[in-house]
Amino acid sequence: MREADVEAVSALRLAGWRSAYAGIVPRSYLDAMTVEGDVGRRRTWFADPRRKSTELVAVDAGVPVGWISFGPYRGQLPEAERAGEIYAFYVRPESTGRGIGRTLLAHAHARMAAQRFPVSALWVLGDNQQGRRFYERAGYEADGGTQDDVYDDTTLTELRYRRALHLPGAAGRLGA
Numbered sequence: 001m002r003e004a005d006v007e008a009v010s011a012l013r014l015a016g017w018r019s020a021y022a023g024i025v026p027r028s029y030l031d032a033m034t035v036e037g038d039v040g041r042r043r044t045w046f047a048d049p050r051r052k053s054t055e056l057v058a059v060d061a062g063v064p065v066g067w068i069s070f071g072p073y074r075g076q077l078p079e080a081e082r083a084g085e086i087y088a089f090y091v092r093p094e095s096t097g098r099g100i101g102r103t104l105l106a107h108a109h110a111r112m113a114a115q116r117f118p119v120s121a122l123w124v125l126g127d128n129q130q131g132r133r134f135y136e137r138a139g140y141e142a143d144g145g146t147q148d149d150v151y152d153d154t155t156l157t158e159l160r161y162r163r164a165l166h167l168p169g170a171a172g173r174l175g176a
Helices: 003-020 027-032 035-047 100-114 129-137
Strands: 054-060 063-072 084-091 119-125 141-151 154-164
Touching: 003 035, 003 054, 003 063, 003 084, 054 100, 063 100, 084 100, 100 119, 119 129, 129 154
Parallel strands: 084 119
Antiparallel strands: 054 063, 063 084, 119 154, 141 154
16 A cells, blocks of 8 residues: 555545445444545554554555555454454455455465464454455454444444464464
8 A cells, every 4th residue: 555545545444334334333423434534544544654554455447446454463362472463454345246355365364474473363343244254254263352342322342353374484284
């Protein structure tokens, strides 16, 4: 991702939220989200020299159609000394089903493994059945970790998922 991609990624993220979380996150929260607000936050974050995340953008005909953000796990995982984390991951709703998400996720896994993270973790809303199925097909499993987020006075539970990564040079295969 380049700084020039920020506005397109913000628009993609907003479309992803409104599609994936319709009927889960309160409509008032989704309606209050704006590309302009997200662009401001994303530019500040993107310019932060302490940022440890990596951002990848999938482009089709010059237009960003997918985005994934990942880096070191931001908490403590039981039984994992080091772990990577998928922070955010969205594909344009009209582009789903074309392999874009699988490709972005595979690239993120390869980059995390190259950084010697043996495990990748992520958080997904418990009610996001489509997202959960996608991650399960990619080898992730719910590990029992939960956290609550509040959206306009509605508390929603996120589930932690994780999967092993294949480390370069490691004997055997730890994950797909």
